[in-house]
Amino acid sequence: MDERAALSFLTDRLSHAGDDAAVVDGQVLTTDMLHETTDFPAGTTRYTAGWRSVGASLSDVAAMGAEATAAVAVYAAPEFDDADLGDFVAGASDVCEAVGAEYVGGDLDESREFTAATTALGRTDDPVLRSGASPGERVCVTGTLGRTGAALELFERGDSERNDTERANDLFRFEPRVEAGRIVAPYATAMMDSSDGLARSLHQLAAASDCGFSVRWDALPVDEAVREVADSEAEVRERSVFFGEDFELVFTVPERALETVREASPTPISVVGEVTASGVEMDGETLPDRGYTHGGG
Amino acid sequence: MDERAALSFLTDRLSHAGDDAAVVDGQVLTTDMLHETTDFPAGTTRYTAGWRSVGASLSDVAAMGAEATAAVAVYAAPEFDDADLGDFVAGASDVCEAVGAEYVGGDLDESREFTAATTALGRTDDPVLRSGASPGERVCVTGTLGRTGAALELFERGDSERNDTERANDLFRFEPRVEAGRIVAPYATAMMDSSDGLARSLHQLAAASDCGFSVRWDALPVDEAVREVADSEAEVRERSVFFGEDFELVFTVPERALETVREASPTPISVVGEVTASGVEMDGETLPDRGYTHGGG
Known part of the structure; x- marks a missing residue:
């Protein structure tokens, strides 16, 4: 299966799949993963990588029409350089601040290539889904x-x-x-x-x-x-x-x-x-x- | 820096780091990443991998004394096999069901090795931290x-x-x-x-x-x-x-x-x-x- 077929496979199995984020009791939850080789071209700073990867999850919260409350990230890399890590956290924190959310940390993991797995949390009592458009709008x-x-x-x-x-x-x-x-x-x-x-x-x-x-x-x-x-x-x-x-x-x-x-x-x-x-x-x-x-x- | 030094570096920079999960407005949020080469020995089924990786995040929710409400995961692999993916989702769903949480899906991503990035959400008004033990207890x-x-x-x-x-x-x-x-x-x-x-x-x-x-x-x-x-x-x-x-x-x-x-x-x-x-x-x-x-x- 390619990625789209696999996503469709998942959508059939999970009640909340198919929108930008899941909604459980008014809490909006969404997660993404970005990799150095596919998502961060040479020249991308770690500050930008932190901003962009956490921002991608916050964008999913925005797409539900929800308030953004918090985000976490796993920073995975072959080794941990304190300047890189500090820059990543600064970018992640700043994008959260830009939308009124709180960056509350996450975890570290060794991996073969630099990878960021991000999760954002939001809140709404009335999520906007993908399914309500009508002709004429x-x-x-x-x-x-x-x-x-x-x-x-x-x-x-x-x-x-x-x-x-x-x-x-x-x-x-x-x-x-x-x-x-x-x-x-x-x-x-x-x-x-x-x-x-x-x-x-x-x-x-x-x-x-x-x-x-x-x-x-x-x-x-x-x-x-x-x-x-x-x-x-x-x-x-x-x-x-x-x-x-x-x-x-x-x-x-x-x-x-x-x-x-x-x-x-x-x-x-x-x-x-x-x-x-x-x-x-x-x-x-x-x-x-x-x-x-x-x-x- | 090794992983522990890097974690300590992060703890100094983030107000909510240093416990098993972050707590924002009564919502408990935690994330983890597991890799095939380091966390899933040969012989680990994808059902077990789904159970265990989502379970690791639910365990962090448990460690805060919180109720577990929902979990999401990113399933990353070099290719997507429908049996593998179905087994992973079944394991992830079953461990959620075992603790009264809802598995609400997640995302897929291509990566060089099988990787699971999981996030769990919980709820508590009175989290138990690591910092309250006193001699004699x-x-x-x-x-x-x-x-x-x-x-x-x-x-x-x-x-x-x-x-x-x-x-x-x-x-x-x-x-x-x-x-x-x-x-x-x-x-x-x-x-x-x-x-x-x-x-x-x-x-x-x-x-x-x-x-x-x-x-x-x-x-x-x-x-x-x-x-x-x-x-x-x-x-x-x-x-x-x-x-x-x-x-x-x-x-x-x-x-x-x-x-x-x-x-x-x-x-x-x-x-x-x-x-x-x-x-x-x-x-x-x-x-x-x-x-x-x-x-x-």
């Missing part, structure tokens, strides 16, 4: 798309005179959209984060809600860093729509709620299209269900 | 010691006619002492689990509580499986006192509470010695501060 995304797609290119270039690596690290340290998620939650009919890319997120929402989507390319909030690193318009599209790992929120709302959520959200919200009866399309053409390939690019 | 352990020490020997032998591997798997699937922990919690002054072995647990409690311990060898509840596999009395001691990973509770209580907790606990409780002013001794001799060596034996 609007589909929105927070922030900008393609930051990770741009960062990967900058890590690869690594031009020190242009500070490529430093800028890539900046782009890698996203802010989990916890506050926007809380504001959107009372109105959103379906929500998830864009960790697998916008295209795959739309397909997953469509499958869970039994609906379709029609989005417009020119409505997507493409990050300016993508245009800077991409050689062609096709590459801009590729990095914005398919690369993923931007950890923005993708959600659906009735049109009447749009103004309320856009005004209240601290993060810009873009309306990128509509919920339809079936099919996932961009500018009238089928949007393929493919996403970020780990270790590729 | 009794020190107790739940269940028996040395099950893992015996299992490792049985895995190594692997005599199929004697069902060594099957028995080793049975010994590896410990029951997290959540119920005993709940019963002991109102009376215990300090508590932790014996995941690093009895000797190291006593040293950790002594350091956190600024006290000492005097225990008696003949009072230890040595599992009968240890005597069966060990060639000498010295080896019985080694496997019972230093090997660890038995996930029993080690706790201190005033003498007047002893009868109450022993009668109410579903798991036998053995009084193994007393809290003293300083020094950790067994039968009047210093008990070294050493424990289980990962991947060794």
Whole structure:
């Protein structure tokens, strides 16, 4: 089985699988694992790695429309360097602080490659699932798309005179959209984060809600860093729509709620299209269900 | 830094580190990572691996005197086999069910070796820390010691006619002492689990509580499986006192509470010695501060 087939296998066996996080008695729980070879390109600082790995779990809490309360991490590496470990903990603590959560530590483990296993805890009495979208509603995304797609290119270039690596690290340290998620939650009919890319997120929402989507390319909030690193318009599209790992929120709302959520959200919200009866399309053409390939690019 | 120095480094930086689990607003959160090469000897079934890895986190919840509510896991492997994955999930679900918690899934990840990263969530308004023991109190352990020490020997032998591997798997699937922990919690002054072995647990409690311990060898509840596999009395001691990973509770209580907790606990409780002013001794001799060596034996 590949990873997607295996995930689907798990979803059939566990009542709470299939959303970004599990919810038990109002507590939201989610866990992730990131590896050096697949998730942290050469040049990624341990501060950025701590921020990003804990941030990925906090993003899942945000995607449920929940308040983020705490996070823990297992830091696994072939050896423990105190500067590396201190940097990781600082990044993990800072991303928690940015969303009002508390980083409460975790554990250490020896492993062949640097690996971070993170868990975030949140709280909500009314989680937003992936399954409530209805035709006619609007589909929105927070922030900008393609930051990770741009960062990967900058890590690869690594031009020190242009500070490529430093800028890539900046782009890698996203802010989990916890506050926007809380504001959107009372109105959103379906929500998830864009960790697998916008295209795959739309397909997953469509499958869970039994609906379709029609989005417009020119409505997507493409990050300016993508245009800077991409050689062609096709590459801009590729990095914005398919690369993923931007950890923005993708959600659906009735049109009447749009103004309320856009005004209240601290993060810009873009309306990128509509919920339809079936099919996932961009500018009238089928949007393929493919996403970020780990270790590729 | 070695793992212990690194843990101490972390403890200095995080307010909630230094106990078996973190506590935030009455929610108990703990995470662990186990690897095939260091934690699952050849012959360990994936059912046992699922049980044991999630059980290790549930044991940390038990060690805080908390109720266990939920657990998640990341299952990481070079490839995903549906039988393996189904067995892992079954083991993880069954150990949760054994302690009244809910297994709510998790995530999958590709990694070079089979790795399980587990997180458990619990709830308590009055956590038992490691830091409250006072001289004159009794020190107790739940269940028996040395099950893992015996299992490792049985895995190594692997005599199929004697069902060594099957028995080793049975010994590896410990029951997290959540119920005993709940019963002991109102009376215990300090508590932790014996995941690093009895000797190291006593040293950790002594350091956190600024006290000492005097225990008696003949009072230890040595599992009968240890005597069966060990060639000498010295080896019985080694496997019972230093090997660890038995996930029993080690706790201190005033003498007047002893009868109450022993009668109410579903798991036998053995009084193994007393809290003293300083020094950790067994039968009047210093008990070294050493424990289980990962991947060794």
